[in-house]
Amino acid sequence: MADTMAAEATTHSPHAEEHHTSTGISNEKLAMWVFLGSECLLFGGLLSVYMFNKGRIGPTDVGPNDVFDIPFTSVSSFVLLMSSLTMVFAVSAIARGNLRGNRIWLAATAALGAIFVAGQVYEFTAFYSEGLGFTTNLFGSAFYSLTGFHGAHVTIGIIMLMTLFVMSLRGNLPQQRAETVEIIGLYWHFVDIVWIVIFTIVYLFPQ
Amino acid sequence: MTVTDGAITAPEETLALPAGPVIANRPLGVFTRPQGNEGWKSWLFTVDHKRIGVMYGAAAMFFFLVGGAEALFIRLQLATPDGSVIGAGTYNGVFTMHGVTMIFLVAMPMAAAFANYLLPLQIGARDVAFPRLNAFSFWCFLAGGLLLTSSMLIGGWFQNVPDGGWFNYAPNSGVLFSPHKGIDFYAVGLQITGIASLVSSINLIVTVLNMRTKGMSLFRMPVLTWMLLITQFLLLFAIPVITVALFLLMFDRLWDANFFNVAAGADPLLWQHLFWIFGHPEVYILVLPAFGIVSEIIPTFSRKPLFGYHFMVASGIAIGFMGWGVWAHHMFTSGIGPLAVAAFSVSTMFIAVPTGVKILNWLGTMYGGRLRFTTPMLYAVGVVSMFTIGGLSGVTHSIAPSDTQQTDTYYIVAHFHYVIFGGIILGLFGGLHFWWPKIFGYMLDEGWGKAAFWVILIGFNFTFGPMHILGLQGMSRRIATYRADEGFAFWNMVATIGAFVIAIGVAMLLWNIYKSTRDWRRAGRPDVGPDPWDARALEWMTASPTPEHNFDSEIEVEGLDEFWHRKYGKDETGRVVRAAPTSEVAHDGSNTKVHLPSPSYWPIVLGGGILLVGYGLIYNLWLAAAGVVLLVASIYGWILEPPDDPEAAGHDEDGHDDGDGHGDADSNGDSAEAEEEAATVG
C-alpha cells in the first residue's frame, strides 16, 4: 500500500518541485508518517497478543526455549539492522544526485532484506521440524502471526525497493524524485525498528 | 502543463510518482487514463471527491434500507410473545447483520460521504490530497459492504450469514460453534471495510493538514472540519486494533490457529479487549461527524456564530482522547478485576463532561438567536434533545454496579439507539437536507421534509423509549422471543408499531427526494444559487451544484466564518449589515482553466481485486490468488499511469464545464447522463 500512496502525487500537483501545501511538507511524506503512526497500533496489538499467549502452553508443549536459536536469529537481526544503514546511504546518494550510488545501495538494501527473509523462512522450517506448527499451540499461533506479519512487511519493502531499483535503471528515478526513496526508506526503517522490538521481547527476554 | 510525446526528451516510461517534473506519455498501451465525465463511466472512474462523496452517500442510503428492513424483521418477531415470524437461527443472523450493516455500512460511510464532499470545500481546497486513493477507499468500502451483504444470499437465504452479534464474542465465533461461513464473511468483510477506512483516514488527515487554502489556520476551520479531522485520527488508530482482532479470528477459522481455542489455553477475554479498544473509539467515530454537522446547522439558522468555538473544538479533542480510556465499560460483567472495573467506571463517567459542553454550547448558540426552524434545523435541534437522553442513559451504564443489572438488556439497546439514531442518524439526515442544494442545485421540499422529521421523531421515541422500560424490567437483548408470562408484551408491541412509524417517516423522506427532484426537473427551475440558507462556511461560496473544480480562484481566509464575514459587516453603530451581495462574493463556477486530475481505472480495479481476495479467502484460495494477481497488477498500473491522458491534448485549456455533473437524486447517474456534457475531450 505504501507505494500506491507514495505514487499519488502528481495527479493533483503537477508542479511538484515546489511543495504547495499548508505545512510545507509534501503530502506523500506526511501520509507515510501518518501511516506509520497507525502501524504502531497494528504491531503493538500483535506483540501484545504474543506476550499474552506465549506462556499459555501445556508443560509438555513445544515452547520458546525448545525452538529458539539465538545465535542464528542474532545474525539475521544484525543483517536487517545493517540494511537500514544501506538504506540511508541510498537516500543520501540520491539526494546528492548520485544515481549510481543510489542504485547500488537500493540493491544492497533489498539484498540484505532478502537475506533476512530467507533466514526467517529457514527458521520457520526449522521450528516446524522441531514440532512447532502454526496450529500446534498458542505459542505457535502467536509466534508465527507476529513474525509472519513482520516478514510480510519486509517482503513488501523488498518489492518496493526492487521497483525503485528498476525504475532507476530505466532512468525514471532522477534526483528530483529523491523524496520517493526517502519515503520508502521511512517504511523500511520502521520495519527495522519493529524488528528491534520483536527481537528483544520475543527472543531475548528471559522466558 | 500536459507534455505530449516528444516535447521532452523523456525516458521510455513515465510515472506518476512524487517529486520531480512530470513526464507524461503513454508507457504501454493499456496505461492510459479514461476520459472525462460522460455517463456511468464518469462515476466508475472518477477521482473527484464530490462524486465519491455522493457515491458514499448513495451506498449508505441503500444499506440503510437493508439494515432498516432487518430491523423491521426484528421488531416483527418481537412484537408478540412466542413470536414465530422468523426462527431463532434466522433471528440471530438478522440482528447481527442489522448491527453490522448499520454501524459499518450506514453510519460510517454516511459520515464519510459528508467528509469527502465537504472537507475539501470547507478548507478551500481543489480536492483531497490523494484523489485516486480516495476513489479506491470508496470502492474498497463498497467491496466489503457487498461481500458482507451477499452473505445473506449466498448458499441460500440466511444460511451463511454472520450470527455472532456485531461484537462477535469468541469462542462463539469459532468454527466449532458457528460452522457455516457466516463469520468468515464477517471477518473478511470488516477487514476490507477497515482497509477502506484506514486509507481514507490517512488521505483526509493529510488533506486537512496540507491542503488548506491561504490563511486557513487550524483555528479558522469550521467545527465540522475539526470534528471530521478528529474522527479520522480515531479511525487511524482504532482500525489497526480491530484489524489485529479480525486477523486472529480469520486465522482461527480458516487455518486452525488457537487464539480463541479455550481447550488450548486461550482466554476469550482477549477478543473482548481488542474489540472494544476499537469499539469504543468507534462510537465516537460515529458521533463526532454528526456533532460537526449540528455545529454547522445551528449557527446558520440562529443567525449567530457558534457559541464558544474554541470550547467546541477542545471538547471534541477531549472526547477523542478520553474515548481511548474507557473501553472496558463494555466488559463490567465479563470477569475483569474489581480495580479495572472501578477505573473504567470512573473514566467513563467523565466523558459526560466534554459532551455536555457541546450540548450546552449549542443551546448557547440558540440563545438570543433568530431561530428559523427549517428542516435541517429541526433535525439539529432533534439531535440536541435526543442525544442527551441517550447520553444520560450512558452515564447510568457507567455506574458499574448497576450496569451488572443493565448490561445486555434492552436498556442498553435503548441507550445506543438514542445516541445512534437520535444523535447520528438525525444529524446525518439534517446534513442531508442542509447540503442537498449545495450538492444537487435544488432544494428539498420543506413541507415534506418537516413532516418526515416529525414522523421519524415520534416513531423513534415510540420505538426506543419503551426499551428503557423493557430493559429495566429485565428483558434481555438478542433473544429471539420471550415467554408470555414475563410481562414484556405491551411495550414490545408499542416498539414494533414505533418502528413502522419510523419506516413511514423514512419513506416520506425518500418520497421527498423523489418529488423535489421531479418537480425541479419538470418546472425547469434554475439552480438555487451558491448560498440558499445564508450560511457561513466556504462551501457556500461557490456555485451550486459545486463545479467540478470547486472554486474559481484561491480564497484567502482572514478569519473564522470567512464567507459570512465577506457578506456582512458592521456599520458605524455596530449593527450587522450587508457588506456585499452574495452573488458578488461567491464564485460562479465559470473558471474553466483549473487543472483537474484525470479519472483513473485503477481504483475500481483494485477494489475488484480486493473483492476477489475476499471471496477467495472464504471459498477457495485459488480465487484469492487470482485476486492477488489483479491487485498487484493494478498497483503497478496505478504507479505507471500517467498523470493525465496524453490523448486528451489541451486538457487544461479545454476546461471543465460542470454542467449537471453531480447527478440526480438517486445518484446512480443514469438520468444525469443526458444532461452531462463531454467536457474534457477536445
Place this chain on the structure above:
Amino acid sequence: MSKRPMALVWLSSLLVIAGTIALIVVAIVVDDNHPLSTLSPVGRHGREIAELINPIFIVAGVVFFLVQGAVLALWWRFRVAGSDAGDGEFGYYEDDEFPEQVHGNNRLEVAWTLIPTVLLAVISVFTLIALFALEDVEASDEDMVVTVIGQQWWWEYQYHLDGNTDTAPDFVAANELVIPVGVDVPLDIKSRDVIHAFWIPKLNGKKDAVPGRSHDWVIQAEETGTFRGQCTEFCGLSHGYMKMVAVALTAEEFAEWRDNQITAADMPEEGTAEHAGWEVFSQQCASCHVVNGVTSPANRGGDPESAPDNWDIYGEFNGVYAGTYLETDTLVAGAAPNLTHLMTRGTFAGSIFDLYLNAGAHIPYLELAEKGTLNRGELEAWIYNAPERKPADADNLRGMPARTGLSPDDVDNVVAFLSTLD
C-alpha cells in the same frame, strides 16, 4: 408570532413532558408480573444496586428536564416565522434582522464544565463505595459453594457442601438453583463451551460464565420464593431459550431438599412400566444423561470398571455425578443434565417449560413431585423431538437430539420411569 405568552408555552410543554413521565412512572411503579424486573429487588445485592442507581436516575432526570426544558424554551422564545424555501426565493432572513453576535462566554464555559465534573465526582464516590461493598461476601454458617456451569443451553449446579470446589461435588442439579434464604451463597461461575451470563435480576446483577475462567459471584435472597433468570450473554442458536430459576427455601426446607438430592435413585421393580422405561432409558438416553444409581458409565461408552469418567477440564478430580464430555479436547458441551431428581424441579430444558401444570403459587416447592400434575404433553413432546421444542444443533453436540425412533409406548414408559425420579 414569536410573542406567545410564555405561560402558555410552559404549560403546554410541561403537559407533554408530564404526560410522558406519568405514563412511564405508571408502567414502572405498577411493576407486577415482571418476574425478571430489576426494579423490585428481593436480594441484598439487588437492593444495594437499586439504592445506588435510583438517586442517579433522579439526577439524570433533572438534567433531562433542564436540557429538554431549555430546548423548548429557546425554541418558543427565539423562533421567527418560517419562510418558504422551495419557492425560488432564497435567503431566509431580511438583511437587517440580526441578533447580537455573541461569540461565547468563558465564565459560562467554565461553569458548565465544572458543575458536571463535581456532580460526577460525587457520583463516582458513591459508585466506588458500592462497588467494593458488593465485593464482600457475608459470612454464614453454611460453607456451601455452588459451581455454576453454563453450557449450550442450560445450567448445571454442582453443590460443594464443604465449600471445596476442588473436590467432587456432593450432588448436581440442573437449571434450578436452590438456596437457603437470607444467606450469601457464593457461586463459582464457569462455562463448558461459549460465554454465557448468569443472571437472577431480583437477586443480583449478572456475571459472565467464560470458558477457561472461573468467576466468583454471590447471590442472596431476602425472602423465600422463586426467582426467574435469563442467560444474558449471546451464546448461539438457543440463547433466548436459556433461562434459569433460583429458589430460596427456609433453612429447614433447604436441608430437607439437600438431603434428598444426595440420595441415589431406586431401580424400578421389574415388570412395571417404570422398569420398561428404565430399559429404554439405558439404551436411548443414558449415553448422555446420568441417573445416579441406575445408569452405568458403560452406558456412556466408558469402561464400567474405571468409572467414573474424568469430565472436568478445570480440576483433576473425578466427578461421580458427572455428565460426559463427548469430546473433551474441543470443548463442546455434550454434557446433559443429571436427571436423578428431575421431578423435584418446577421447570425443565433451560427452564423454558413448566414441569407441572398446576404448580404456580399453589404448590410449595418441595411438594411439587407429590402434588403436581405432570406436564406430560410437553415432556413427551420434548423426549420425542426436543429440537422441535427448543432450537438446537444436536448434530454438533449442542442440545438434545430428537428421539423420533421411540414408539408411543416407549415414550410413555420413559415418562413413567422419569416420574419416579424425585
Place this chain on the structure above:
Amino acid sequence: MATVTHESSDTAPAAGEPASETPPAAHTPDEHASGGDHAHPSDWLYVKVAIALALLTAFEVFTYFETVHGWGDTAIIVMLVAMMLLKFFLVVAFFMHLKFDAPIFWRLFVFGLILAMAVYMVMLTAFRYW
C-alpha cells in the same frame, strides 16, 4: 449602504477567550524549514549510528548467554528494554531523520507509539494485576 467595516476585523472573541484569529499559519511553512532540502546529516554520522546499533545488539545478545544470568530476570529485562529503546530512538532520530525533520512527524508518530503502548499495557496488565 453606509460605511461598512469588514466584520472579520472586529469579531474579537468575548473577553478572555483565546484569540480566534490567529495569524495566518497556512502557507507559511511554519513547522518546517523547507520542502525537502533540509540539512542532511553526513554519511559518516550514519556509520557512527550503525556502529552504536551494532554494539548495542551485540550486548543485548550477550545478556542472553549464561554469563549474566546470575543477575536475575528483572534486571535483565530492564536492561534489555533500555537498550531496545535506545536502538529504537537511534534509528528513528537519525535514519528516519526525525531529529532534523518537521516536528509534526515526530508528534504524529510518537502519538501513535505512546497510544499503542498505553492502551496495550493497560490491557495486558488488566488481565493479571487488576
